[in-house]
Amino acid sequence: MDIFLSRLFAGTTSGAVYVLIALCLVMVFRSSSTINFAQGEFALFTSYVTWWLAGKGVNIWLAVVPAILIGFLMGALAERWLVRPVRKRDETAVLIVGLALFTGLNGLSGWIWGSDEKPFPRMLPTGEDTYIDIAGARLHYDTILIVAIMAAVVAGLTLFFNKTSIGLQMRAVATNPDSAALCGVRVGRVLTLSWGMSAAVGALAGPLLVPLVPPGQLGLSSMFPVLIFATAAALLGGLDSIKGAVVGGLALGIGLAMVNGYVTFLGGSMSLTSALVVIVAVLLVKPTGLFGARRLERV
C-alpha cells in the first residue's frame, strides 16, 4: 500500500507538471488550431531568465515575475510577427515557424547562458523532513504545493474564460473566428493575447518543474521531454479543453508512474516511448480526445 501511494504521489507531481504545460498548448490550440512546438522552449528561455535573476540574488519567487512578463511578450510577439504573416499562406508554414522557434530559442538560450547544466534553486521547500506520512508513504510538500499551484492556475483560467469579456471573446474565436469577427471581436488581438498568456503560464511552470523533472537541473534539453508528455496529455484530454488538459495530464502522470513501477521489465527509460504510444493511440482511436470538440487535423 505504501509503495502504491508513493507511486501515486510521484505520478501526481509529474502529472501536475504536464497539466501546466498542456494548458499552454490548449490555450494556443483553442484560438489558433495549431500545436505550438516551441511552447517548451518559451518556458526554457524564461526559466533561464529566472535562474539568472536568482543567481543575482533575487528571491526566486520574485525572479519569476519578470520571467512571466518576458514570456508574455515573447508569445505575443511570436504570434504577431512570425505566425500571423505566414498563417494566411499555409497551415504547414505555421508548424515550420513553430519548429524554427523551437531550434532558435534553444540555440539562443545556449548562446546566452551556455550549454552546461545549471543547478536550479527550488521554489518549493524540500529536505529530509518536508513530508507528511500517509500510511507509510511520503507525501512531500512540493507535491502538495505544485498541485495547489496547478489548481490555482486552472481556477484562474476558468474564471478568466467564463467571467471576463476578453475570455468570452477567446472562447468565441475558439468556436468560430469568422462569426466572432462579425460580433466585433478583433480576432488578431485575441490570438496575440492567447499566445502571450500561454507563454506566461509556461514561464510560471518552467521554474516549478525544472527541479522536479530528472535530472533536476536546468539544461538545454530540459523542456523537450516535458513537451512530449504535455502534448500526449493535451491530446488525451482533447486539445481544446481545459478540463481535458487537467484530466489528461494527471492521468498520464499517474499512469506512467504505475507503468514504470509495476511493469518493471519496461524500465524507467521507456516513459517517453509510452507517451508517444499514447499520442499515436489517441490520434488513431479518438482524435478528439476525452473532452475535446475538435480533432487535430494537421500535425
Add this chain to the structure above:
Amino acid sequence: MSAVLEARDLVAGYGGLTVLREVSVSVDPSEVVVVLGANGAGKSTLLSALSGQLPLTGGQLLVDGTPVRNARPDVMLAKGVSLVPQGRGTLTGLSVMDNLRLGAVTRKDKAEVGTDIDRWFTVFPRLAERRDQVAGTLSGGEQQMLAVARAMMSRPRLLLCDEISLGLAPVVVQELFVTLAEVNRELGTALLLVEQNAELALEIASRVYLLEVGEVGASGSAESFRDDNSIRAAYLGY
C-alpha cells in the same frame, strides 16, 4: 440626409473570380430595402462586402456619407452595420447567453447590455427558456432567432440579413419577418434583406434592388415590384 450605408461601384470576388461588378446600393436611415436575385447573382457576396468580411477590389463604402477606409467586420460594426450571416451566424459552441453577450462586445455602455438581453428574451421567449443551452443544440428556427438577437445586441443602425428564411418552416419565417418589421418600426433600425422568399420580403420593404449576375439589373419602389406582373414573372418567378 445621407444614407446610413452607401456602396459605390463595389467590385469584389474570391481569388481571381470577380463576383460583384460595380454594384451601387444605398440604404437610408430606418429604411427597409430588399435585394432580390437568382442563385449566384452575388447577393451573399454583396452582404459580405458590405459587412467588411470580404475585402473590396474596387469602389467604396460610405457610412453617413463618409468613406470607410479599412472596412473590417469590427470597424463596420462600430459604425452601426451588423450582419446576420447566411446559415445561422451563431457561435454553436457557446451558450445562448454567451452569444448575446458576445454581440455586445463593441459596446461601451456595459450597464445596459443586461437590459437589452432581457428585451430580446421578451421578443423571443423560446431563447429565454434555453438561455444556458449551447447554441448548437437549438432548432434551426431558434438559432436564426438567436442570430438576429445577437446581431441586434450591438444596437446597429442597419441590420443586414442574408437569406434569413432559408431552410425554416413557413410559420417560423412569418414570425421572424414580423419581428424584423417591429424592430424597424420601434427601434428605427434600417434593414437590408437579401431574400429568395420575395413575397414576404416585399411586404415589409419599401425599396428593391434586383441583382443579376453581379450587377444591379433594376431598382425601384417595392410597390411597383409587387404590382408589376411582368417584373414578377421575369425576376421573381411567381
